[in-house]
Amino acid sequence: MKLQDLLASSANPKQLSLTVTGALSxxxxxxxxxxxxxxxxxxxxxxxxxxxxxxxAVFAIGTAVSSIMMVVGVIRxxxxxxxx
Numbered sequence: 001m002k003l004q005d006l007l008a009s010s011a012n013p014k015q016l017s018l019t020v021t022g023a024l025s026x027x028x029x030x031x032x033x034x035x036x037x038x039x040x041x042x043x044x045x046x047x048x049x050x051x052x053x054x055x056x057a058v059f060a061i062g063t064a065v066s067s068i069m070m071v072v073g074v075i076r077x078x079x080x081x082x083x084x
Contacts (some may be wrong), residue, residue, distance in 0.1 A: 027054055 009015040031050045033040045040046075 007017055007020055011015045028047060028050055032047060034040050035046065
């Protein structure tokens with residue numbers, strides 16, 4: 001099973017699956033719960049910081065994956081071109 005099959009919706013493969021969407025939606029409330037459980041206050045600024053960090057992480061991971069895919073694609077094209 002490919003990662004794309006796991007991430008894609010079974011109803012519409014062009015959309016993110018409900019499982020992944022639910023998991024991503026759970027991150028902020030779960031982080032707030034953990035912060036409260038450790039005895040700290042959770043205010044809007046804290047939640048905004050959590051969302052910003054998560055957004056930055058998702059952006060960085062997406063950029064890294066896209067960059068790797070591009071480099072692998074270029075290398076594959078060069079290898080195929082020189083084999084002919």
